[in-house]
Amino acid sequence: MNTSYQQDMVFENSLHFAKSLDEKDTLKKFREKFYIPIVNEKECIYFTGNSLGLQPKTTQDFVLNELEDWANYGVEGHFHAKNPWVSYHEMFPDLLAEVVGALPEEIVVMNQLTVNLHLLMISFYRPTKKRFKIICEAKAFPSDQYAFQSQAALHGFKPEDAIIEVQPREGSSYIETQDILDAISQHGEETALVIFSGVNYYSGQVFNMQQICKAAHEVGANCGFDLAHAAGNVALELHDWNVDFACWCSYKYLNSGPGGVSGAFIHNRHHNNSNLLRLAGWWGHDKENRFKMGAEFKPIPTAEGWQLSNAPVLSMAAHLASLEIFAEAGMHNLVTKGKQLSAYLIYILEHINSSAKEKIIDIITPIHSEERGCQVSMLMLKDGKKIFEELIKAGVIADWREPNVIRVAPVPLYNSFEDVYQFGQIISKFIQ
Numbered sequence: 001m002n003t004s005y006q007q008d009m010v011f012e013n014s015l016h017f018a019k020s021l022d023e024k025d026t027l028k029k030f031r032e033k034f035y036i037p038i039v040n041e042k043e044c045i046y047f048t049g050n051s052l053g054l055q056p057k058t059t060q061d062f063v064l065n066e067l068e069d070w071a072n073y074g075v076e077g078h079f080h081a082k083n084p085w086v087s088y089h090e091m092f093p094d095l096l097a098e099v100v101g102a103l104p105e106e107i108v109v110m111n112q113l114t115v116n117l118h119l120l121m122i123s124f125y126r127p128t129k130k131r132f133k134i135i136c137e138a139k140a141f142p143s144d145q146y147a148f149q150s151q152a153a154l155h156g157f158k159p160e161d162a163i164i165e166v167q168p169r170e171g172s173s174y175i176e177t178q179d180i181l182d183a184i185s186q187h188g189e190e191t192a193l194v195i196f197s198g199v200n201y202y203s204g205q206v207f208n209m210q211q212i213c214k215a216a217h218e219v220g221a222n223c224g225f226d227l228a229h230a231a232g233n234v235a236l237e238l239h240d241w242n243v244d245f246a247c248w249c250s251y252k253y254l255n256s257g258p259g260g261v262s263g264a265f266i267h268n269r270h271h272n273n274s275n276l277l278r279l280a281g282w283w284g285h286d287k288e289n290r291f292k293m294g295a296e297f298k299p300i301p302t303a304e305g306w307q308l309s310n311a312p313v314l315s316m317a318a319h320l321a322s323l324e325i326f327a328e329a330g331m332h333n334l335v336t337k338g339k340q341l342s343a344y345l346i347y348i349l350e351h352i353n354s355s356a357k358e359k360i361i362d363i364i365t366p367i368h369s370e371e372r373g374c375q376v377s378m379l380m381l382k383d384g385k386k387i388f389e390e391l392i393k394a395g396v397i398a399d400w401r402e403p404n405v406i407r408v409a410p411v412p413l414y415n416s417f418e419d420v421y422q423f424g425q426i427i428s429k430f431i432q
């Protein structure tokens, strides 16, 4: 039987079948480009690429290059390094354009994610007495909730008045698009900003960013997205969707190392708007005159105009190593394989459910292919914590979220269909 999550594939729960999918996989050689952690003397099943992506084998060389240039040149490295540090950040927009669906001039790599969220809200959350609400998803990532609350407070609003969370319907774990659109039109003229994640970190739901953005603009609000779990995972068309701003981190699907540098998108229709407030710093200032050290701020008329500080080159070197791999693999191929991996995982989990005495795993990620990336979140109906601990012992690295959710993300660059099959074998041992 071919159900909705399987797209055009008919799956089988067998090692032979999983191996045959790996044989046909045009991305299979990419696994060798990564260090897979060793657990119990063998490669683990690493299903937390949505939390911290694995290290590419090329990363050390990229970082070492910069350390060597620093040793050899000192301050002169700003101009004489192989990749001069003064313009180091300029290498990223071309590489990220395909990943987020934007023009290079709309992208800048800088800071960390929550910092960028705040900086962009300074520009795009400009509440007035009448128009002050922020519409967002219930259960947004905590850092985002804190950011929204503190931004509301910064402008003198009580978070409980300003922040409108759209909830899943009773008994569901993800949010209907229609309910988001209804909330936007209901709060209409009071809405200053609509901000969602691209992919909810908990449920793995992919939001319909295009429709959300259109609805926000129809009521005169700005629209932004936190793409922490979307960048490098799902197809994005930020420019064409007319998104006002977005930001993401580089250490989850983008494999650029713990605390890695973040990315930001600002639509080009805002670049020359001199009424748009921003927090300014010297790295956002007109490059021709930056070192004249004048007092008047003249922003670069691209997303670079939002930069504050000079670039963190060591962390960016790791980002560069990883993005070269993305360019080679192709975002479209990665999105396609990511959805196949999660479809296969859902198939196997449903197989386990149907052969157990009672249903053990409630899949809270939407099963429809447009509404998920590669993450699958499993609400464990029985013995959740025990099963999770057994998984760890058996060499699976997955993620536990209270009260009872195991999140797993087979990622297309280094996970295989065999990983998914073996995961199913391990988990079925603990379920009768």
Ligand SMILES: *Cc1c(COP(=O)(O)O)cnc(C)c1O
Residues within 6 Å of the ligand: 112, 113, 114, 115, 141, 143, 144, 197, 201, 226, 228, 229, 249
């Ligand atoms: C991972 C994640 C963060 C983390 O923020 P940092 O500033 O990088 O520590 C924030 N928001 C979302 C939605 C995330 O998934």
